[in-house]
Amino acid sequence: MYIGVSAVLLPAPGRSNVTTPRARFLAALAAAAMLAIPGRPGAQEKPAPPIMIESVQVNVVNVEVFVTGRDGRPITGLATDDFEVLEDGKPVPITNFFAAAGGRPVVPPAAPAEAAGEQAGPLPEEQALALVFFIDNANLTLSRRNAIFAQIRSLLELGLKEAQTRVLLATSGGAVRVRQPFTSDEKVLLASVDRLEREVGQTSGGTDPNSFLTRMMGNASFSNSTAGGAGRQPENQDVERENALSMQEQARAAAERAYQDTLVTLKTLTLFVDSLSGMPGRKALVYVGQGVAMRPGETMLMEWEAAYHQYDPMFSAIGEAGKYTVNREFNDLLRHANAGRVTFYCIDGSASVGGVVVSADQASLTADPTVAATGAQALRLSLETMSGTTGGRTLAAGPNLSDALARTVDDLQTYYSLGYAAPHTADGKYHAIKVRVKRDGASVRHREGYLDKSADERTTERHLSALLYDSGSNPLGLAVSVTPEEKQKGDTYAVKVLITVPLRNLAFVPRQDAHEGSVSLWLTTKDAEDRLSTPAKQTFPVRIPNNQLQTALGQSGSFSFRMIVRKGPQRVAVTLRDELAQVDSTAVATFTGGETPSVGAGPT
Numbered sequence: 001m002y003i004g005v006s007a008v009l010l011p012a013p014g015r016s017n018v019t020t021p022r023a024r025f026l027a028a029l030a031a032a033a034m035l036a037i038p039g040r041p042g043a044q045e046k047p048a049p050p051i052m053i054e055s056v057q058v059n060v061v062n063v064e065v066f067v068t069g070r071d072g073r074p075i076t077g078l079a080t081d082d083f084e085v086l087e088d089g090k091p092v093p094i095t096n097f098f099a100a101a102g103g104r105p106v107v108p109p110a111a112p113a114e115a116a117g118e119q120a121g122p123l124p125e126e127q128a129l130a131l132v133f134f135i136d137n138a139n140l141t142l143s144r145r146n147a148i149f150a151q152i153r154s155l156l157e158l159g160l161k162e163a164q165t166r167v168l169l170a171t172s173g174g175a176v177r178v179r180q181p182f183t184s185d186e187k188v189l190l191a192s193v194d195r196l197e198r199e200v201g202q203t204s205g206g207t208d209p210n211s212f213l214t215r216m217m218g219n220a221s222f223s224n225s226t227a228g229g230a231g232r233q234p235e236n237q238d239v240e241r242e243n244a245l246s247m248q249e250q251a252r253a254a255a256e257r258a259y260q261d262t263l264v265t266l267k268t269l270t271l272f273v274d275s276l277s278g279m280p281g282r283k284a285l286v287y288v289g290q291g292v293a294m295r296p297g298e299t300m301l302m303e304w305e306a307a308y309h310q311y312d313p314m315f316s317a318i319g320e321a322g323k324y325t326v327n328r329e330f331n332d333l334l335r336h337a338n339a340g341r342v343t344f345y346c347i348d349g350s351a352s353v354g355g356v357v358v359s360a361d362q363a364s365l366t367a368d369p370t371v372a373a374t375g376a377q378a379l380r381l382s383l384e385t386m387s388g389t390t391g392g393r394t395l396a397a398g399p400n401l402s403d404a405l406a407r408t409v410d411d412l413q414t415y416y417s418l419g420y421a422a423p424h425t426a427d428g429k430y431h432a433i434k435v436r437v438k439r440d441g442a443s444v445r446h447r448e449g450y451l452d453k454s455a456d457e458r459t460t461e462r463h464l465s466a467l468l469y470d471s472g473s474n475p476l477g478l479a480v481s482v483t484p485e486e487k488q489k490g491d492t493y494a495v496k497v498l499i500t501v502p503l504r505n506l507a508f509v510p511r512q513d514a515h516e517g518s519v520s521l522w523l524t525t526k527d528a529e530d531r532l533s534t535p536a537k538q539t540f541p542v543r544i545p546n547n548q549l550q551t552a553l554g555q556s557g558s559f560s561f562r563m564i565v566r567k568g569p570q571r572v573a574v575t576l577r578d579e580l581a582q583v584d585s586t587a588v589a590t591f592t593g594g595e596t597p598s599v600g601a602g603p604t
Contacts, residue, residue, distance in 0.1 A: 059422040059452065060096065061087075062126070062341060064282060064391060065435050066411050066445045072403075074414040075442055076101045084436040085420055096419025098127060103164070103413040123164055128281040129412055130182065131159050131167045134272070135196060136289030138172050138265065140349040148288060149197040151347050151395065151405065153190065155286065158409040160186050165412070168469075169196065172265065172289075176272040177530045182469060244308040251304040252320065255297020259324035262296040266329040270336050271464070271532070277340020278458075278465030284412055285342050287386060289349040291379035292330055295321040299375040306371060330382070334389045335430055339451040340461065345408055346383040348396040350376065391447045426454045456520075459577055459584050460535050463522045467532075467573035472586030476505045480574045480587040484594070491567035493593045497523065499574050500556040506542065507580040515549055517542040518579040523561060528569045539579070567593040 063085065067075045080097045099106045105123060123129075133152060140148070159165055169180035169192050180192035276283045293299075298321035305317040337344060380396075387394045393411065395404045418435065432449040453461075466472025478501050485494040499521065508515035520539040526532050540559065544552045563572075569592050577584035 059425045060419050061422050061433075061450060062096070062417055062419045063433055063435060063446050064341065064343065065416040065418055065437075066391065066414075067416065067437055067439070068407075068443050068445075070441045072407060074101075074410050075439065076106065076414065078416060078437070078439065080418075082438050083416070083418055084438070085418055086434040086436075087420070087422070088431050089434070092420045092423070094418050094420055096417070098417040098419075099415075100127065100417075101414045103129075103161070125280050127417060129159075129165045130276065130279060130281060130283045131156075131165055131286070131412065132276060132283060133167070133169050133286045133288065134176070134269070135169070135171045136265070136287065136349070137199075138261070139289040139291065144349060145197060148347060148349055149193060151401065152193055152286070152288065154402075154405050155345075155347075155395075155408060156189060156193065157186070158405065159412055160184065160189070161409075161413075169193070170272065171196065172268070175529065175531050176268050178468065241311050244311040247308065248304055248312065248315065251297075251300045254300050255321065255324055258293070258296035258300070259326070262293060262326050263329060266292065266326060266333055270329075270333045273333065273337050273340060273342050274457075274461050275464035275468050276342050277336065278461030278463065279469060279471045281341075283340065283342040284345055284392070285337070286345045286347060287383070288347045291346075291348075291350075291382035292326070292386075293375070293379060294327055294330060294382065295325050295378075297321060297324050299371055302371045302374075330385075334386065335449075335451040337390050338447040338449055339453050341447075342390065343392040343411075343447070344386040344390045345392040345411075346387045346394040348380065348383055348394060350379065389448050391445050422452065424452060427452050428454060455582070456537055459520075459575060460522060460537075462584065463524065463535055463573060463575040463586060464532075466575070466586040466588060467524055467526055467571060470588070472573070472575070472588065474585045474587055475583060476576060476578065476585035477502050478574065478576050478585040478587040480572065480589040482572060482589050482591045485562065487594070488564055491593075492564050493567060495563055495565055495591070495593070497561040497563060497572060497574070497589075499559045499561070499576065499587075501576055501585070502556050503542075503544070504553045506557070506578050508542070508544065509580065510546070514546055515544045519557075520577045520579055521559060522573075522575040522577075523563075524573050525563070525565060526571045526573075527566050565593045569593075 065083070067078065069075050076099070078099070080094050083094060085092050085094055100123065103123070105127070133156070135152075156167060160167065164184075166182040166184055167180075167189050168178065168182045169189070171177050171179055179196060180189060183189060273285070276285065298317065301317035301320050305315060309315065334344075336342075383394045386392075393404065393408055395401060395408065422431070424431075428451075430449055430451050433447065435444055435446050437444045462472065478499065481498045483496050483498070485496055487493055501519075506517050506519065508517040518539060518541055520537050522535050522537055524533050524535045542557060569590070571588060571590050573586060573588045575584055575586040
């Protein structure tokens with residue numbers, strides 16, 4: 001996407017007087033630089049010593065904790081001393097404590113007697129809830145859509161009882177599609193759910209196990225080998241063997257497609273989770289689907305083995321399926337979720353009979369009934385892992401569903417948030433968390449750990465959140481404009497992205513003959529189908545000669561990029577991070593490929 005970049009200085013409109021603390025710091029640097037310029041009255045022979053900027057970052061880890069009694073109901077009224085937190089097996093002191101009941105803050109028992117236990121106004125921003133429904137159409141049993149959407153409506157209506165809850169609806173596809181942006185309007189949300197329910201799931205015939213089983217059922221050799229009994233010999237063994245080996249290659253090809261599709265699903269879902277991680281507050285992601293196969297295609301390979309093993313005794317379905325494992329990508333998804341305070345609540349999208357998740361259609365096609373049951377149990381385990389690892393719940397159809405829905409809402413509204421200062425910063429490692437409650441009969445749920453992400457990864461998350469959800473901030477006064485250049489091949493167009501930032505808002509350090517700074521830029525586009533370009537960081541030095549410093553502080557730095565975009569509506573987000581001050585800003589512009597665009601500047 002990035003083709004070229006240039007940087008210039010532009011005059012900044014308005015006054016250039018320095019008034020902010022950052023600007024006053026820059027004014028001090030400017031005065032020191034002026035004294036170091038030869039030929040000026042009062043100038044010193046030696047340059048001013050460089051000013052050291054030390055950036056101290058404290059990584060505060062927040063852990064949402066759900067405490068229930070023997071009856072399954074939330075336990076309220078606990079205080080800091082009732083909890084013990086361990087990271088990687090070592091106790092860490094709790095520095096931040098927050099309790100909520102019924103969606104409202106609760107004054108802890110340690111407060112003055114007249115205030116203890118009382119509710120204290122609305123939730124702060126860091127505790128506000130974003131409730132996200134992700135409907136995995138590629139892994140959703142069509143026969144269960146009505147029942148599943150009834151669960152969605154129930155959870156949505158219960159979850160919206162608190163005015164501060166915002167809800168987003170998204171579906172799977174080639175990319176995650178945001179079908180209803182964040183809103184608290186119940187009528188708008190229910191209307192969006194109605195529209196989604198009427199849609200047909202977007203399952204892919206090429207990777208659907210039932211699709212392969214149907215083709216195998218239609219194969220003459222399958223009918224001969226399974227319907228005729230053990231004593232029946234095929235009329236033409238050569239033809240049957242050829243058909244069987246042909247089906248073997250089809251099984252392998254279907255397994256490969258299933259593997260690639262699952263990788264895409266996990267990659268896009270992880271990117272979606274990262275975008276939610278960049279938002280402040282808690283995030284509850286309601287995953288609606290059958291689950292994620294850890295060995296995509298294994299069921300198809302096992303079915304072939306059950307029907308045709310006599311034609312290739314050396315074939316091992318389990319051995320072949322070992323090439324298609326996605327455990328690493330699945331675990332990465334959960335680690336990213338835990339790093340961003342994203343808790344999974346899974347609505348089981350499969351038919352469930354007797355605790356075994358298996359559709360009647362698939363059971364009727366199978367050559368070995370145990371294969372379908374094994375695959376279904378593995379899918380159900382993936383749902384349990386998604387919810388259990390992140391501290392959530394799995395909701396399955398059955399007589400206890402209404403209780404499970406009510407307890408899920410309890411999670412959203414009644415919880416404890418424990419914060420502690422991590423003994424490390426951005427080490428890129430995964431750290432286990434264990435929370436103990438000093439109360440007899442109490443059970444506790446929470447995320448199992450977190451990935452301590454780098455500053456670049458955190459900035460990328462905030463960058464994506466600003467692009468998708470308008471959640472960015474712009475303390476540096478960043479501005480973005482997009483202008484068309486020329487049409488390219490097909491329905492693509494070249495555009496120029498101009499990024500400006502007031503230099504007075506950036507930090508510089510004095511050197512012998514200049515003041516130097518450094519900025520990094522992230523740039524991502526999103527088209528009408530929610531396809532995203534890959535966020536990538538580029539770092540640029542900013543250098544101002546000492547004799548031009550005062551003039552430069554009244555100007556703007558400018559960066560221009562040339563990009564190729566598709567025809568149609570587009571959004572572009574630009575994030576600039578001042579590397580010295582470790583402050584980032586994001587601005588978003590909307591435009592249409594092939595038409596004159598608008599100018600955007602992020603929130604201030």
